[in-house]
Amino acid sequence: MSEKIYVGVDVGGTTIKVGICDSEGKLLGTYEGDTEVSKGTDAILHNIAKYARAIVEESPYEWEQVDGVGIGIAGFLDIPAGYVKFSANLKIENTDLKGILEQELGKTIKINNDANVAALGEAWAGAGRGVSDCVCYTLGTGVGGGIIIGGKIVEGFASMAGELGHIAIVPDLEAIQCGCGKMGCLETVSSATGIIRMAKDAVARGDRTSLSQVENIMAKDVVDAAKAGDEVASRIVSRAAYYLGKSMAIMAIVLNPEYFIVGGGVSKAGDFLFDQIREVFEKYTQDQAKEGVRIVPAVLGNDAGVVGAAGLILRG
């Protein structure tokens, strides 16, 4: 039992999920506990350490086998320093996460942005296994992103790389303001929130659509209506797909990744969505930059975060 293991921690606003991976990214076990944000920073850090120890204790592995603990966290980070500048959903600021947890756990700690970590999970041990360069999208409430080049996360000068949701891609005349304050971000049209907003706008202005019968419109309702042939819903889903495909065309000529990996709730629309993305990508991408390039669904689901966090130790 001298094989090394890697602990990944996915710190969410409600729960902290921890997992153990082997050196190939195989998930050997997971554990979930409350984040307890209301108890403050010290409690959250204590919980991270506690759950990291717990998952190992409950496993057939020994703590000595742990080569390091990787942590995915939403917020503004100084990734190389392992420092949390500000995390809105955890209410943590100016915290030396790496330093404190290295002291508490006696292991190498690496931290990274939650979307980057999910991307690394998919690239390392999910849909992109064996692929060196991937661009990953997570279509949820927002549009998260992560860029993997040479098997590693691109972090950027100020730890701000990979924010694909904030590519300014909608032309000025059609752009609306994003939550980030800027105009025309991809997230305003291709996230669940964007899809719901476009649907509510359509209903509010009296467009003839089956969605006007839906009480609390969710992104899935819009996708389902589009699949059933509702023209208004179809236009909305096509718009979401259009800007995703166009952003991928840009990524293809800028980074020329082998895989685009798309996950998150909205991606569950499946081929209905993917086919439209692929069509736009095909239209706007130069032949040499799309040759052999694939747009594929993510496969790890909610495990991508812990797997990628564990991967930070080997790939961070």
Place this chain on the structure above:
Amino acid sequence: MSEKIYVGVDVGGTTIKVGICDSEGKLLGTYEGDTEVSKGTDAILHNIAKYARAIVEESPYEWEQVDGVGIGIAGFLDIPAGYVKFSANLKIENTDLKGILEQELGKTIKINNDANVAALGEAWAGAGRGVSDCVCYTLGTGVGGGIIIGGKIVEGFASMAGELGHIAIVPDLEAIQCGCGKMGCLETVSSATGIIRMAKDAVARGDRTSLSQVENIMAKDVVDAAKAGDEVASRIVSRAAYYLGKSMAIMAIVLNPEYFIVGGGVSKAGDFLFDQIREVFEKYTQDQAKEGVRIVPAVLGNDAGVVGAAGLILRG
């Protein structure tokens, strides 16, 4: 004299430029000779080898000190293999450039795209010296690009990364077709060719502009007219700057480089152009992604190619 030196070769359609650099990227000497494209592939490869030997022979250095020879070349390449799939301006295809020249010169050979190589030159030993992550634009006949992450060129899955001129950034309704066949590429508006086309279009449709007096409009004429207050010329230069700035806003949130380095003939417009680019960049880029980020002019001029080619040996 046991210090290592690095030979860089910039293979153009008319001339081959070679240079010697030290390990810091300091250019120790250059030499230029005819490419002799009309004599065919063998002659071109022979000339590359001949000029590489010549620059070292004429220098105070010994051939034994040469650690490797880097080559920048325009065309479709397999960069890791050192293979030229097709180069239109050299009329070379399916040629094992690396293999042939390693045999002829007895040194490590690395090849890369000419725009990537120029970017590496600026990042390694030019405007970006000491900076890990740079995105470089060359505004010439086209818009060339190169992306440097962690001091190294991003090559891409099919050696197609960094083609910033082919970002599909002009909205469909205003887009025209690019030389690459796609619609709305950055190159259609922000290259010298794009600027000249917009000026000629304006003159042809009878816009009132001083440019209608110019016989053979060059990009510099348009910039000069804009600086002199010509409204039509100003609109054209602003449009070129707008899409450059917008593309940088996308790069900032995707890659978050520390420097954007802008070179090539059009960049000689100086602050008149740079200030407009910076204004658009400022408008479209999220605060955290632009903090400390600089948009700076290239400094190596035509030497960027040989310096970057030499840099391939250490940074390729």
